[in-house]
Amino acid sequence: MTLTTSADWAYFLAICGVMGITGQLVRAIGGLKKVNDEAATMEVKFADAFEWPVFLTPIATGFAAGIIAGLSIKPDEITTQFLLGVLAAGYSGADFIAAFMKKSLPDVQKAASASAAKALSFDAFASKTLSLRTSISDAVKYVIADSKKIDLSEVSDEKKLSSLSFDETDCIALERNIDLYFFNVLGLQFDKLLFGTKAITRELTVEQVIDKVNSLHPRPRF
Incomplete structure (x- = not known):
């Protein structure tokens, strides 16, 4: 506008x-x-x-x-x-x-390096040299683990969110956390926000949550 x-x-x-x-x-x-x-x-x-x-x-x-x-x-x-x-x-x-x-x-040196390399700016998770464009699944798993403060190794594709102690309120918060993490930390945007859609339920597996995120076509904001 x-x-x-x-x-x-x-x-x-x-x-x-x-x-x-x-x-x-x-x-x-x-x-x-x-x-x-x-x-x-x-x-x-x-x-x-x-x-x-x-x-x-x-x-x-x-x-x-x-x-x-x-x-x-x-x-x-x-x-x-x-x-x-x-x-x-x-x-x-x-x-x-x-x-x-x-x-x-970011500090001046990091900004200059990022600009020269045309790279995205990541937080501590990205320090593991994750290539987000090819590893959306890893990013989603990280947010799931961080939302419940559990070890990333516990978040496997076949596990249902309910088995990771997610309730309905946690699922709503997870939608918000995914939106914020992808937009503000990873510099990606979706076709539409996930938060408020109630697309994520506790009966979904981790793999199904990843599919939901992929269906929103995450892409660089700039």
Whole structure:
């Protein structure tokens, strides 16, 4: 989309910021319920147990993540897919910002080397000299392992996500994690975002999850 006036920019950034905040609010619901339960246990008012600084910090983080995501994507038009992507970035908050900074602000020497070699910028996983274009499966397995904090060797093609202790909520989070990892860390984009499609279920095998990702045709963003 073309942003030519101050009003255009203000409108665009406001939408991105609000969606980022919404992502953090979704994440905060569980925490607010926990505070309410603890207040009831201690027989005090919710307002006495609630800490505004603790609440506002992630909200500000979500706002920043939303704006950064919007500026990094800058779509031709504001679509539901774009808004869900910004919401997912807001949900991830500080993790998204950290991944974006690693991707977008490498040190000068690494940037020069990457430019000369026309290579993608990878995180610690890519330090294993993974060629992502031929190893999408390895990238997906890495995200699956990282999502449950298990050893990569446990993630084999024939295993179902349920056998790796994934529940429905974990599957939704996995969709988000795959989107963020491929987009922000590996510099790849899909035909459409995986997050929110509910395409990944706990009954799928790892190989089937890889097929889902391949069907989205991951390709370099630039």
